[in-house]
Amino acid sequence: xxxxxxxxxxxxxxxxxxxxxxxxxxxxxxxxxxxxxxxxxxxxxxxxxxxxxxxxxxxxxxxxxxxxxxxxxxxxxxxxxxxxxxxxxxxxxxxxxxxxxxxxxxxxxxxxxxxxxxxxxxxxxxxxxxxxxxxxxxxxxxxxxxxxxxxxxxxxxxxxxxxxxxxxxxxxxxxxxxxxxxxxxxxxxxxxxxxxxxxxxxxxxxxxxxxxxxxxxxxxxxxxxxxxxxxxxxxxxxxxxxxxxxxxxxxxxxxxxxxxxxxxxxxxxxxxxxxxxxxxxxxxxxxxxxxxxxxxxxxxxxxxxxxxxxxxxxxxxxxxxxxxxxxxxxxxxxxxxxxxxxxxxxxxxxxxxxxxxxxxxxxxxxxxxxxxxxxxxxxxxxxxxxxxxxxxxxxxxxxxxxxxxxxxxxxxxxxxxxxxxxxxxxxxxxxxxxxxxxxxxxxxxxxxxxxxxxxxxxxxxxxxxxxxxxxxxxxxxxxxxxxxxxxxxxxxxxxxxxxxxxxxxxxxxxxxxxxxxxxxxxxxxxxxxxxxxxxxxxxxxxxxxxxxxxxxxxxxxxxxxxxxxxxxxxxxxxxxx
Amino acid sequence: xxxxxxxxxxxxxxxxxxxxxxxxxxxxxxxxxxxxxxxxxxxxxxxxxxxxxxxxxxxxxxxxxxxxxxxxxxxxxxxxxxxxxxxxxxxxxxxxxxxxxxxxxxxxxxxxxxxxxxxxxxxxxxxxxxxxxxxxxxxxxxxxxxxxxxxxxxxxxxxxxxxxxxxxxxxxxxxxxxxxxxxxxxxxxxxxxxxxxxxxxxxxxxxxxxxxxxxxxxxxxxxxxxxxxxxxxxxxxx
Numbered sequence: 001x002x003x004x005x006x007x008x009x010x011x012x013x014x015x016x017x018x019x020x021x022x023x024x025x026x027x028x029x030x031x032x033x034x035x036x037x038x039x040x041x042x043x044x045x046x047x048x049x050x051x052x053x054x055x056x057x058x059x060x061x062x063x064x065x066x067x068x069x070x071x072x073x074x075x076x077x078x079x080x081x082x083x084x085x086x087x088x089x090x091x092x093x094x095x096x097x098x099x100x101x102x103x104x105x106x107x108x109x110x111x112x113x114x115x116x117x118x119x120x121x122x123x124x125x126x127x128x129x130x131x132x133x134x135x136x137x138x139x140x141x142x143x144x145x146x147x148x149x150x151x152x153x154x155x156x157x158x159x160x161x162x163x164x165x166x167x168x169x170x171x172x173x174x175x176x177x178x179x180x181x182x183x184x185x186x187x188x189x190x191x192x193x194x195x196x197x198x199x200x201x202x203x204x205x206x207x208x209x210x211x212x213x214x215x216x217x218x219x220x221x222x223x224x225x226x227x228x229x230x231x232x233x234x235x236x237x238x239x240x241x242x243x244x245x246x247x248x249x250x251x252x253x254x255x256x257x258x259x260x261x262x263x264x265x266x267x268x269x270x271x272x273x274x275x276x277x278x279x280x281x282x283x284x285x286x287x288x289x290x291x292x293x294x295x296x297x298x299x300x301x302x303x304x305x306x307x308x309x310x311x312x313x314x315x316x317x318x319x320x321x322x323x324x325x326x327x328x329x330x331x332x333x334x335x336x337x338x339x340x341x342x343x344x345x346x347x348x349x350x351x352x353x354x355x356x357x358x359x360x361x362x363x364x365x366x367x368x369x370x371x372x373x374x375x376x377x378x379x380x381x382x383x384x385x386x387x388x389x390x391x392x393x394x395x396x397x398x399x400x401x402x403x404x405x406x407x408x409x410x411x412x413x414x415x416x417x418x419x420x421x422x423x424x425x426x427x428x429x430x431x432x433x434x435x436x437x438x439x440x441x442x443x444x445x446x447x448x449x450x451x452x453x454x455x456x457x458x459x460x461x462x463x464x465x466x467x468x469x470x471x472x473x474x475x476x477x478x479x480x481x482x483x484x485x486x487x488x489x490x491x492x493x494x495x496x497x498x499x500x501x502x503x504x505x506x507x508x509x510x511x512x513x514x515x516x517x518x519x520x521x522x523x524x525x526x527x528x529x530x531x532x533x534x535x536x537x538x539x540x541x542x543x544x545x546x547x548x549x550x551x552x553x554x555x556x557x558x559x560x561x562x563x564x565x566x567x568x569x570x571x572x573x574x575x576x577x
Numbered sequence: 578x579x580x581x582x583x584x585x586x587x588x589x590x591x592x593x594x595x596x597x598x599x600x601x602x603x604x605x606x607x608x609x610x611x612x613x614x615x616x617x618x619x620x621x622x623x624x625x626x627x628x629x630x631x632x633x634x635x636x637x638x639x640x641x642x643x644x645x646x647x648x649x650x651x652x653x654x655x656x657x658x659x660x661x662x663x664x665x666x667x668x669x670x671x672x673x674x675x676x677x678x679x680x681x682x683x684x685x686x687x688x689x690x691x692x693x694x695x696x697x698x699x700x701x702x703x704x705x706x707x708x709x710x711x712x713x714x715x716x717x718x719x720x721x722x723x724x725x726x727x728x729x730x731x732x733x734x735x736x737x738x739x740x741x742x743x744x745x746x747x748x749x750x751x752x753x754x755x756x757x758x759x760x761x762x763x764x765x766x767x768x769x770x771x772x773x774x775x776x777x778x779x780x781x782x783x784x785x786x787x788x789x790x791x792x793x794x795x796x797x798x799x800x801x802x803x804x805x806x807x808x809x810x811x812x813x814x815x
Binding site for chain 2: 035036037038039040041043044092093096097098099101102103104105106107108109110133134136139140143147148150151181210211212244246326329330333334447449452491492493494495496497498499500501504
């Protein structure tokens, strides 16, 4: 295979594909993905992509930016949020022009609906901002972008797993990848590498995330000395199917669905009197946990795995089948119920990492500590932190993020590779990856399954929706123990070709490292803000903590520093809905 | 309940031909077939090879033959199969695509056929500063086809591909051509005709409806193929 490119993009979700489209005209660009194209997790996004088109009622990008900042509990970099909201509008038109089949208004324009935390006039009332294609918006974005990649002859290397970055001081020179079909490790030289590997929800037991969401890009970067930003902020979506974690889109509530406890009460009246069931996700997840704790869950046993009901029965069959058909299908398949007739049992499910690889507004990865950015290393999408989501992401903004900042990164890469030279890659640059694979194949210890199970349970119970110091210290001790176990873990499968067992063990290492820094970052931040809630520090503390955290691994131990937050547009205020 | 998975195994580095292997499992009737496969891989046999990702029927990774029919392992619950205490469930890889290992097949012929129909919007007319208008009725015409997740179930089930003509581009490729042929915004039908209007294109289809029967997204694939045939006929008359 070819081992020299101008740019390699790791990950074939929305951010990676958009970047590839922008960069591929400028040179030899390849998209590598451990999955086949169109299998990426962008495809599972359901409800919509937020953009102030104003097709149904007045709306402004400025309002979208404000909602994003307030939704993120003021930890959002406001310059980035302004770009997100401004460029979202043209991005949606561009996607439509590429063929994306948006649902339409009666006069043939892109239809829009309500979503949590998106309001008119700085918080007055919910606004119709989410552009959607039934409840398959992510599927349509992923397919449309892949179709454009076919049209533009973008090169794909399917089922290649990134194992290591090749760094030369502040410059990225390429990467080492494992080819699933042959089991071979390849060293690829490249002027630019972009990480677009998505999320890491698989560190938690109950998650909406795909098996593939193991944070590969973040972990590779972390192990090569790149800092990660705001890892303590992880979003639990309030409405996963109880016990399964499968996502039930916020659009169900946007269309009129209501959350109820065992008394049948619309409990959000107490927690968010103005926005009710369309309050941001962090507030609703916390509200559900409070209800469960009071014994108001459906079982009433006060356990964190109890559940509440999402009642969409008043929508009627027609609206359910037209606006949320896939949700209806999930309910029939997995619960044996029709959501137009029976309420859906739901509980919070691990959904989205607000933190990630720190980047500037062009996707260039920050080195931290005021040292500027790496040369030739980019990131966008969920694996990155630019930071437009701050402490809590609003619904629809993940799709906006990957389209807007995926495209920005792609454009910058196109300019960069036009003027950059292919760097020298020292022989033996793949030795770290080779040693790692050899070690896993000769391990004498336990199989990885037990380690993964312990990790997911620990993170869910002790670093979940509501956190407390002593629990997190216990979680860190547990993770240290299973990281030690991992050093002895072994691959059961002796084959070279299609060794998915090896792949899963490499993924497990990524989850372990990310969980370790996540737990440390959560323990360090002694306040409650957005998706990070401490029962022992229940208030937001702007004096001490209105700042991003950066964490590195130094000799395997976390080392923290801070980064300032851009608050140039809106002064932080108490967050009331 | 106690249940047996009879799984087709094939290791290209050791086996000359596939064979079946039984795994005894204890699973709830609500468990997905994928849950059983993951359990085997995690605790019983790490060498079992299969693809998976989203685990709720959207990414299209885990189409396979379950009790003889193409299904997504993540969308098939044991109770859907009528499984009871002591039942055995037969699990095989998709047909019509080269076997790689265990339940993994080479998807490239399927994707290559998909790419051949130019599955992207073709329209050189300037779109203007905003969206192209499309009525709700026009949008509805392509709705069914846009649900396709390219899982290749229809490709595996197609009797033409299985028994007669392995060069047929297959149901999904035609469906995804139709998704654009019937899109009011598209102008590219002429460019797609070389791939569609030929013996290995739409005309290979014999309307046996297997594609429609197995589609895990409930798409009326055969109907879409037939509408495409009619559209090509009417274009050819003009």
